[in-house]
Amino acid sequence: MSERNKQTVLDFYETGLNQKDFHAAAKLIGDTYTQHNPRIADGIAGFEEFIATIRQDFPDLKADVKRLFADGDYVIAHVHGIRVPGQAGTAIVDIFRLDEDGRIVEHSDVMQPIPDTAANTNGMF
Template identity: 40%
Template structure:
């Protein structure tokens, strides 16, 4: 066997061995659970941010809810307290869900949030983690909707 062939066999063996151990196992998706999680979040979001029925909506929020928005504290009770005050000061606040998706235990919402008919609002990407029928974690990215855009596309 030539030196070249020995090296080639060694390289192929190393590549195959590395790919067998480096690849994570692919888990099958359970789309029925994903859809149930998406519906749970959609219902919560409408009750909470549109109807301002905070206490009823928060029944699906875990007591030890983890919040990644730096302006809102962790926990269900602090979440309810924070938004009770916010909605009292901002009764016209509404959030229109433009699109939603789920993957595993995560649910994404693309939202147009406004505070009255003359408010251009904000584009919001909310990400919720759901576990055992409860919202346990939340992240968001928020961007103001400008009066003028450099292109003809909307943010929605």
């Protein structure tokens, strides 16, 4: 189940965020979709609006999944999000919950802009 759920989340990033293909990504979302990101509305309609917004405002946005962790019906992703090529981007941790059919039913995230300088040389990924 964990490997299947990880693959679903990877497919979600690729179709939804990288390709901005709402219809392909919507197939990976369950009958209910609870959203904890305060900028995105609940449900499939909220996700559709989000995809339309990034397609218009950030057509070159890319989500580069660096790590995936799965535990039962939860998948956690460590992601490098870049809205505009050439920018440093954002370090993101997304938390997804999937239903028994392997579809995404809940999402929350934390985001941190990648700074120009750091007190160490470890990087954010």
